Amino acid sequence: MALYEINHLTFTYPLHPIPTLQDINLSIHKGDFVLLFGPSGSGKSTLLRQLKKEVWPVGERTGTLVFEGQLLEHLPNDKSASRIGMVFQNPDQQIVMSTVYEELAFGMENLGFDPKEMQRRIGEISTFLGINHWLYKSTSELSGGQKQLLNLASVMTLYPDVLLLDEPTSQLDPIATQNFLNILGRLNEEFSITIIMTEHHLEEVFPLVDMVYVLEKGMLTYTGKVREAIYTLYKKDVASLMGYLPSVSRLYMQIEHEALASQLPLTPKEAKVWFDKLPEEYFHPLQLELASPSPSEVPILLSCQDIYFQYTKDSPLVLERIRLDVPMGAFLAILGGNGSGKSTFLKVLAGILPALKGKIKTKASIGYLPQNPMALFHEPTVLSQLQNALPQKLSQDEEDELSKLISFLSLQPLLEHHPYDLSGGEMQKVALATVLLTKPDLLLLDEPTKGLDPYFKKQLAQYLNALLQQGKTIIMVSHDMEFVARYATLTTLMFSGKLLSLQPTTAFFSNNVFYTTSIHRTVKARLPHAITLEEVNHLVRN
Incomplete structure (x- = not known):
């Protein structure tokens, strides 16, 4: 039974x-x-x-x-x-x-x-x-x-x-x-x-x-x-489902012409056994090079000098001696464990929390997406929530921008719903739209992919890339290793209130053991700088 x-x-x-x-x-x-x-x-x-x-x-x-x-x-x-x-x-x-x-x-x-x-x-x-x-x-x-x-x-x-x-x-x-x-x-x-x-x-x-x-x-x-x-x-090959499948399984099926379900690897360990046995002729002679640091002539949009923060006078320091320069047009990801101070740091950058000591220098207008999207919701419907983020009298361009954003984020069926009645992923979309409508120069995102399905994550990445092409700058706190590896240009790790090891994303993931991708764990012996499925496909003959 x-x-x-x-x-x-x-x-x-x-x-x-x-x-x-x-x-x-x-x-x-x-x-x-x-x-x-x-x-x-x-x-x-x-x-x-x-x-x-x-x-x-x-x-x-x-x-x-x-x-x-x-x-x-x-x-x-x-x-x-x-x-x-x-x-x-x-x-x-x-x-x-x-x-x-x-x-x-x-x-x-x-x-x-x-x-x-x-x-x-x-x-x-x-x-x-x-x-x-x-x-x-x-x-x-x-x-x-x-x-x-x-x-x-x-x-x-x-x-x-x-x-x-x-x-x-x-x-x-x-x-x-x-x-x-x-x-x-x-x-x-x-x-x-x-x-x-x-x-x-x-x-x-x-x-x-x-x-x-x-x-x-x-x-x-x-x-x-x-x-x-x-x-x-x-x-x-359903586009909306492909991103759910393990990257090591997709790697096997993309390379192995006679793939068998019974031999499908589910873990980096299983995939590594198969990958390390591939003949040398499978590999292109070129090697993926580590991305070079951002050119020094790129202007610095935001500079942090010795930032400290604590919640009360008697509580321990949450942020300690943080120094950070973010170039204009960068997509910076901040990784780290729960409780390491990542979200607090974003709130300090956004001006929501005052730094105990130190200086933050920027002339950028800032948009902040909190980890809990419900903190942004003050209106009875999704449509009124979005309209409230714009000037009271909308120009034709602003109306067009709102319509485009609603279409892109697939919000049309949700417009008459109360924001609190939405699923977690739907709330995240509405919150993101609310922030984007303010047209910030610097976008601070706290776990923006939380609750989103893989298909929409890819769409989100395309939209963020379009913002970068327009000269916007993004700082994102995330636990999503795969998303960061694919799309961030710079990555750093926060540990116990300190920022460590700011590097180009490929270098960051190539040098880590725990904070890296399943693909890198699988292929690092033969392709030491490959961190995404797309990079491996570029280096291996299918």
């Missing part, structure tokens, strides 16, 4: 003329690790929320949802709460208590657990997940990665049979992401916990999963085992 049986599920939100989910049919078995993916707005989060009745969205639902042979709506509340756990995209939205211990106890207290049983479970789960040394910390002191791990631990104290995860790594740095996914893999392998997750960053997720489900425009368009799914979707 399947754990979940979903039959002819259709769901429509209030006031929406078109169903968000249309005639969904699928079975999920105990112990499966299921990946659910598809373009932004395809209904992934809505489908995931259908699997736990406590978080059912308001709307009209038809069809049946069965959990272990019982209609989900008839599952007793205590069983539903304990057996089906859910971890959301934003770590802060799930934490309700002030200390880690209280947060771990919260769910069990609500279900009436004996205090001794609560203590035993907290001790067991916190030790297994490696969080026992910060049990008595304030939850406000935790980094984004620690908060997400705490959310997982809180769910796990109830010994769930199912874990539902809605883009759980979207706000985590690469190392925290890998640690979080490794734990999910252990929970699935060692305890047969069924895991159903949505994700946009899939390089590290594909090696863990058994089954793949693809959603497009609210419909389930593909179901299959992981290698067969990647192989089939690659052969179909």
Whole structure:
């Protein structure tokens, strides 16, 4: 008997003329690790929320949802709460208590657990997940990665049979992401916990999963085992889905003329074994050279001299002795772990937070996109939100610019919606449009690709490149290694409030072990300076 049986599920939100989910049919078995993916707005989060009745969205639902042979709506509340756990995209939205211990106890207290049983479970789960040394910390002191791990631990104290995860790594740095996914893999392998997750960053997720489900425009368009799914979707060559497939798998299929699904590599380790055996005649004689530094004659648009910042007089320094010169027309990416000070630095540059010491010199007009796009929303509809970013009396050129931006970002179907009712990716698009309409010379972007699907990321990159061609300058904080490697011209790393190693992007990724791409890990022995799939394709004969 399947754990979940979903039959002819259709769901429509209030006031929406078109169903968000249309005639969904699928079975999920105990112990499966299921990946659910598809373009932004395809209904992934809505489908995931259908699997736990406590978080059912308001709307009209038809069809049946069965959990272990019982209609989900008839599952007793205590069983539903304990057996089906859910971890959301934003770590802060799930934490309700002030200390880690209280947060771990919260769910069990609500279900009436004996205090001794609560203590035993907290001790067991916190030790297994490696969080026992910060049990008595304030939850406000935790980094984004620690908060997400705490959310997982809180769910796990109830010994769930199912874990539902809605883009759980979207706000985590690469190392925290890998640690979080490794734990999910252990929970699935060692305890047969069924895991159903949505994700946009899939390089590290594909090696863990058994089954793949693809959603497009609210419909389930593909179901299959992981290698067969990647192989089939690659052969179909659907532009909106190609970017989801692991870069090492695409590399194999682009080079290997007799590619087999059974031999498809999912990890850099698997791909490296194959790549290192390629005959020399596969490689072009030219070698990719490291990009040279920006010419010294390019004017400096922004200069930071010994910037310090702390939130209170008694708190530790968040930023310390930051020196940075950003040339006009550069696309600078700032990488680093959660809590290293990246977002704080952008706020200081934007003038939202005052520097404790130091000088920031720039004559540029600044546009700032915060990590939480909801901070920009003050109007009841998307259209009024965008119109509010422009002068009250619009010229014809400004009306044309607004229309072009709405078209480019595919915002037309969302114009009459409240911004708070949008998906995470849709919110990000509206927030970006709000900032771009102010026509800044210097664009400060805090995690602009968060919640965006790969297809739109490529479109976003094209738009940002067009801005660069117009003489704009971009500083972006990001955890998205693949996006940075492809499009940024300069990259630096923030560690403990300090900026380290400002370099051209190719040099930066070529010299790193952890902060680099899957492609570079695969090919570095033979192509030491190649960091993207496109670069490898340029150097290898297909």
